Amino acid sequence: MASTPLSSDSKHGGHSHVQPVWLLLGNMLWLMVLLIITWWASTFDFGNVVINNVVAMLIATIKAVFVIWIFMGVMHASKLAKIWVVAGFGFLFLMFGILGDYATRQFEPVSGWETNVPNGGASSFPRQWPPQKKPEQVGENFRPRG
Amino acid sequence: MAAIASDHGHGHGHDEALHHQFENMEQQNDSYIVGMWTFLVTEVMFFGALFLIYTLYRSMYQMDFFLAHEALNVQMGMINTFVLLFSSFTVAMSVRYAQLQKRGGVLAMLGITQVCALAFMVVKYFEYQEKFGHHLYPGPGFGSHPEYLHGATPNFAQLYFGLYFGMTGLHGLHVVIGMIVIGYLMAKWWRNSPMVTKDYIPTELVGLYWHFVDLVWIFLFPLMYLMPKP
Amino acid sequence: MSAIPADPNVTAVSATPRTETNYLNADWSIKSWLLTGDHKRIAILYLVSVSFFFFLGSIAAGLIRYELTAPAGFILESETYNKVFSAHGIIMVFLFLIVAIPAILGNFLLPLMIGARDMAFPRLNLLSWYLFMAGGILIMGGMINGGVDSGWTFYVPYSSMYANSNVTMVLTGIFIAGFSSITTGINFIVTTHKMRAPGMTWFRLPLMVWALYATGVVIILGTPVVAVTLLCIIFERVFHLPIFSAELGGDPVLFQHLFWFYSHPAVYIMILPAFGVQSELIANFARKRVFGYHLIAFSSLAIAGLGFLVWGHHMFISSESMYQGVVFSLISFLVAIPSAIKVFNWTATLYKGNIRLQTPMIYALGFIGLFTIGGLTGLFLGCLGTDVHLTNTYFIVAHFHYVMVGGAVTAFLGGLHYWWPKMTGRLYPESIAKWNAVLVFIGFNLTFFPQFIVGFMGMPRRYHYYYFAPEFQPYHIMSTLGSTVLALSFIIPGLYLTRSLSKGAKASANPWGAHGLEWETSSPPPTSNFDQIPVVLDEVYDFDPVTEHEQDKAAQALEVPSYLSNEAKSAESEKEKR
Ligand code: HEM
Numbered sequence A: 001m002a003s004t005p006l007s008s009d010s011k012h013g014g015h016s017h018v019q020p021v022w023l024l025l026g027n028m029l030w031l032m033v034l035l036i037i038t039w040w041a042s043t044f045d046f047g048n049v050v051i052n053n054v055v056a057m058l059i060a061t062i063k064a065v066f067v068i069w070i071f072m073g074v075m076h077a078s079k080l081a082k083i084w085v086v087a088g089f090g091f092l093f094l095m096f097g098i099l100g101d102y103a104t105r106q107f108e109p110v111s112g113w114e115t116n117v118p119n120g121g122a123s124s125f126p127r128q129w130p131p132q133k134k135p136e137q138v139g140e141n142f143r144p145r146g
Numbered sequence B: 001m002a003a004i005a006s007d008h009g010h011g012h013g014h015d016e017a018l019h020h021q022f023e024n025m026e027q028q029n030d031s032y033i034v035g036m037w038t039f040l041v042t043e044v045m046f047f048g049a050l051f052l053i054y055t056l057y058r059s060m061y062q063m064d065f066f067l068a069h070e071a072l073n074v075q076m077g078m079i080n081t082f083v084l085l086f087s088s089f090t091v092a093m094s095v096r097y098a099q100l101q102k103r104g105g106v107l108a109m110l111g112i113t114q115v116c117a118l119a120f121m122v123v124k125y126f127e128y129q130e131k132f133g134h135h136l137y138p139g140p141g142f143g144s145h146p147e148y149l150h151g152a153t154p155n156f157a158q159l160y161f162g163l164y165f166g167m168t169g170l171h172g173l174h175v176v177i178g179m180i181v182i183g184y185l186m187a188k189w190w191r192n193s194p195m196v197t198k199d200y201i202p203t204e205l206v207g208l209y210w211h212f213v214d215l216v217w218i219f220l221f222p223l224m225y226l227m228p229k230p
Numbered sequence C: 001m002s003a004i005p006a007d008p009n010v011t012a013v014s015a016t017p018r019t020e021t022n023y024l025n026a027d028w029s030i031k032s033w034l035l036t037g038d039h040k041r042i043a044i045l046y047l048v049s050v051s052f053f054f055f056l057g058s059i060a061a062g063l064i065r066y067e068l069t070a071p072a073g074f075i076l077e078s079e080t081y082n083k084v085f086s087a088h089g090i091i092m093v094f095l096f097l098i099v100a101i102p103a104i105l106g107n108f109l110l111p112l113m114i115g116a117r118d119m120a121f122p123r124l125n126l127l128s129w130y131l132f133m134a135g136g137i138l139i140m141g142g143m144i145n146g147g148v149d150s151g152w153t154f155y156v157p158y159s160s161m162y163a164n165s166n167v168t169m170v171l172t173g174i175f176i177a178g179f180s181s182i183t184t185g186i187n188f189i190v191t192t193h194k195m196r197a198p199g200m201t202w203f204r205l206p207l208m209v210w211a212l213y214a215t216g217v218v219i220i221l222g223t224p225v226v227a228v229t230l231l232c233i234i235f236e237r238v239f240h241l242p243i244f245s246a247e248l249g250g251d252p253v254l255f256q257h258l259f260w261f262y263s264h265p266a267v268y269i270m271i272l273p274a275f276g277v278q279s280e281l282i283a284n285f286a287r288k289r290v291f292g293y294h295l296i297a298f299s300s301l302a303i304a305g306l307g308f309l310v311w312g313h314h315m316f317i318s319s320e321s322m323y324q325g326v327v328f329s330l331i332s333f334l335v336a337i338p339s340a341i342k343v344f345n346w347t348a349t350l351y352k353g354n355i356r357l358q359t360p361m362i363y364a365l366g367f368i369g370l371f372t373i374g375g376l377t378g379l380f381l382g383c384l385g386t387d388v389h390l391t392n393t394y395f396i397v398a399h400f401h402y403v404m405v406g407g408a409v410t411a412f413l414g415g416l417h418y419w420w421p422k423m424t425g426r427l428y429p430e431s432i433a434k435w436n437a438v439l440v441f442i443g444f445n446l447t448f449f450p451q452f453i454v455g456f457m458g459m460p461r462r463y464h465y466y467y468f469a470p471e472f473q474p475y476h477i478m479s480t481l482g483s484t485v486l487a488l489s490f491i492i493p494g495l496y497l498t499r500s501l502s503k504g505a506k507a508s509a510n511p512w513g514a515h516g517l518e519w520e521t522s523s524p525p526p527t528s529n530f531d532q533i534p535v536v537l538d539e540v541y542d543f544d545p546v547t548e549h550e551q552d553k554a555a556q557a558l559e560v561p562s563y564l565s566n567e568a569k570s571a572e573s574e575k576e577k578r
């Protein structure tokens, strides 16, 4: 059978790497430990809710990395597979840019929107600059709770 | 302009597992692996959009989501996570045995995986049943027993359960599809089909898919079951 | 070898053996078509089905245009009008534009151009056609069942709460068709990476392949998002899962975000392959290597990437944060740069080329002009301030028709003519085709240019009454006239191309004297594309315009232009038949 390389990037031949049992077993046990840490972290208060959430997601991400790197064999996979993994998650983060809208959007009622509009309300654009700080109690959406 | 390669015999007959469009097994295997990863990228985006929706709503209604999530059964979630992580391990082992061409090992490991998947679905079934019984399924009758809402505003709790059923439901669907595919693969191994015994790639592909299912759950579990108190 | 008659008495067929077997005559049974893994046959399956959907979409377009000739409408009820424009948009976007060039020309050409026997995953390719048909049938089913009136954009809460229940069926169809496009995308990517012939390095790839690759990337990153977004509406309608429902505190604008996160890149799914076709046409008919090959190749990838960063320009007035609006406006201007690079490079390629004004080239030149107008008006719309005035008017309708019809459809027609001899082994009649290409250009501009003006004057899109502004009527009448011309110019190729299947002269392997692996195999190619896998030794677009020009002149002195000899023969044979 011809052994000519068919394309420039087909020569890496790392796929058939057989993973040792100890690595797979160790990885599984480590993931179980991480799972218990996940549960523990959810009951522990690290200071405030943002940090708590970040910690939870961090642990989940670590778990994901171990699954991808070892179980899915990306450790030994071709460069292309690695690029694909990074690109996939990269674009996912890009999509999370959608949240940027909500972070910078002013929910109604927007200060300056409903009252005191110059030229008799002809324009709906808020005329105060910089816009007034968001009030604590804005509509249904941001109801602070105990 | 282009010369003709003289030494390229067609692959037929040389290798039973080689498809006609490929030159050799290496090219075929590489193609399948790249194809699978490309598919997994689409899956990442598929679930990613749902996670995005979830993130937004949870950040908008933190307290209500927290209160609503108390209706979930953390023990069951933990058990399911253990089961899935373990099944990921057995699938990885089955790939290993496939590489070593050990039919018995592959079948045993895939069998355990099937059992795990089934266990996962059974636990899910009981969870869903409980939620239905507590009138926590979104729709007209939602929250008719307010004691199960744990004080969450019904509307926002409904959003939470909408996402809960939508996301875990789609994930469950992936588990079921995985079970079907693994069953098919097992049948192939059982019948000693050269498609799988001569070539570990089909097993590897199924393994990759199964790990992805696990991966989704790794994020779903803390997001749905283990919210920190806001 | 060739046709094996089922009836043993029929011996006449086998008594006249064909000279060569190719993918078309290798097996005539219907089963061999419906179960084929051959990328060329799948392309033909797509060609037939997509043409059918295009026909249906065009009928809807005609209805819209005729309705708009009177300020208060005269053939359609308001309800019906809504359903008709929705049907037009849904069919044209999801069943024609997104599949046309990639799944027909791309499927046919990709393996041929890179010197492979087939796509990497032939069965997946076939599955993609079946998914497409299943999706198409569901969509058509929804329309026959009463139609949907939510537009092709399916904005919530209208589509999730108020619109009739056909929406569920149509959305399921789109969901399934989306998976057809994903499988095609996966195939393109893997094939480009793994199936290239020896010596076919990345920078020897024809630009069409680069474009298809970039399209594949956009498809796999974008389509799943819209799939799941539309699935959420289905969930909401069928399972009461409140994902976007505002009355429970959900956010309908989130739907728009997710929808446009796919649908802006989707416009590049439509136009990128057209760019690829365009590069091939310009190079071949200017007989010159494309100016700035690398720039064009990388600008395809740049468009694929940047295209994902501008979705917000469809939402400037949808309560999107104004800060994000500013950013999106800025990036929208950036995304025009790679498109402009391409336009400049094609134009530069013409310079000192040995230009042959044949049908595909006329389409290609038309493309440059029309796409430029479409792209530049895109900038009007991408500009935050002007968009507030122009959004939801006919200006937008004109903008996207300039890019999608003037761009993608023109390139599709050009490409179809260019590769027709390769696909079918027959030559089409050049002179009618040439005049028809001009007719497309005229009809198109007559249809859509007035829409810019009337849109700027304030004609809203998706309305069929404008009795409040009868001064719009002349523009609408002009537009309808143009659309009639345009319709005619789409029917004519349908007729002469079909006729050429039986009556056209046989095409040689390389009727254009073009350069590329697809022209090195016979027309039509054998089932396995190449008898032996070629080894690529030379660069892509290796034309020499100067010598070719001299050769042409010499040939003209002998009164038979060398590259036209085939054609001249075909014309003669046709005359004889008459
Ligand atoms: C040169 C780069 C382009 C820019 C800056 C651009 C900009 C825009 C903007 C800002 C809008 C939204 C207008 C509004 O809703 O107010 C729009 C609409 C649209 N564009 Fe483009 N565009 C470009 C190229 C294209 C291309 C290449 C295509 C298709 C092949 C396309 C297809 C569309 C479509 C279909 C819509 C209307 C969507 C709807 O139904 O609302 N555009 N464009």
Ligand SMILES: [Cu+2]
Residues within 6 Å of the ligand: C263, C264, C267, C310, C311, C313, C314
């Ligand atoms: Cu856009």
